[in-house]
Amino acid sequence: MLVEGQWQRKWDPVQQEDGDGRFIRQSSAFTARIKDARAALEDGLRLYVAYICPWATRTLIARSLLGLEHEVDVKVVEPTLDDFGWKFGPQLGATQSGIDGVEFAHQLYTMTDDRYSGRATVPVLWNIQQGRIINNESADILRILNDDLRPIHQSPINLYPAELRTDIDAFNDRIYDSLNNGVYRAGFATTQQAYSEAVNSVFTCLNDLERHFASNPYAVGGQLTESDIRLFVTLVRFDVAYYGLFKTNLRAIADYPALSAYLERLLKIDAFAKNTRIDHIKAGYYSVKKLNPSGIVPEGPKLDWFSYLDDE
Ligand SMILES: N[C@@H](CCC(=O)N[C@@H](CS)C(=O)NCC(=O)O)C(=O)O
Known part of the structure; x- marks a missing residue:
């Protein structure tokens, strides 16, 4: 710093x-x-x-x-x-x-x-x-x-439309501490208690989201918003980095059918696919010496939804 x-x-x-x-x-x-x-x-x-x-x-x-x-x-x-x-x-x-x-x-x-x-x-x-x-x-x-x-x-896409702002803010709050930052709180905890608290909050949130996506195509309001972006970036890193490196391993996203389907749906959108570089994600997270002193990058997992990415 x-x-x-x-x-x-x-x-x-x-x-x-x-x-x-x-x-x-x-x-x-x-x-x-x-x-x-x-x-x-x-x-x-x-x-x-x-x-x-x-x-x-x-x-x-x-x-x-x-x-x-x-x-x-x-x-x-x-x-x-x-x-x-x-x-x-x-x-x-x-x-x-x-x-x-x-x-x-x-x-x-x-x-x-x-x-x-x-x-x-x-x-x-x-x-x-x-x-x-x-x-x-x-x-x-x-x-x-x-x-x-x-x-x-003047894009026809509005990621934060006025009529959905309250719901978007509420959704963002619901996932930020427990999931987006929750995985980091698990990975960088230095006591068992801090780690356990963080992992529990991650999976409480994922279980809750699995129920949500069983009947909703998007995070908020039945349309693509910034909340989908904020959720996607964590979900797509979960099985390849957080599960192993951050020890958030009670379940993988691949074990959640509705969340997997949601992730796969977003990865079919060019803007999501082209900005997801699994090679960078794996090389980067596994280079954090404090958590992975050997620097070894795992081979897997091989996941069906990555077939939408060019470099896989
Ligand atoms: N609140 C910031 C957080 C950004 C952040 O923590 N980025 C990490 C990378 S994932 C970083 O640059 N870390 C370098 C460091 O902390 O030294 C944001 O959402 O823009």
């Missing part, structure tokens, strides 16, 4: 924990919104992402669904993390350099604020002309792409 603009060489996946070994996620520092879509487009917009990362993948899926691939540029960090955090380079087709002379994602943070203290996370939404971070919170970036940039895309 960065302290007063200086990179501390020892990267550690655990951001913060409470006195009982519970993992605590840092809140995002840059939370501006875009007021003038056309001016922002003139300055140039870019997303810095990692395909391993569920939070970054949220923003990639929204960018594709909303038809913003020409308007919003993308640069991808390598999937594996070392002492310098995220870096640009050739691994698995990542981007060679962030901008001229930028090797590491943390440089984007110090270019924006040379006294920045905190973690250098992805995704980052970047103003190219100004050379600074606009926002580094994926939940906000989804709304920026959907709402703030609507004047320039």
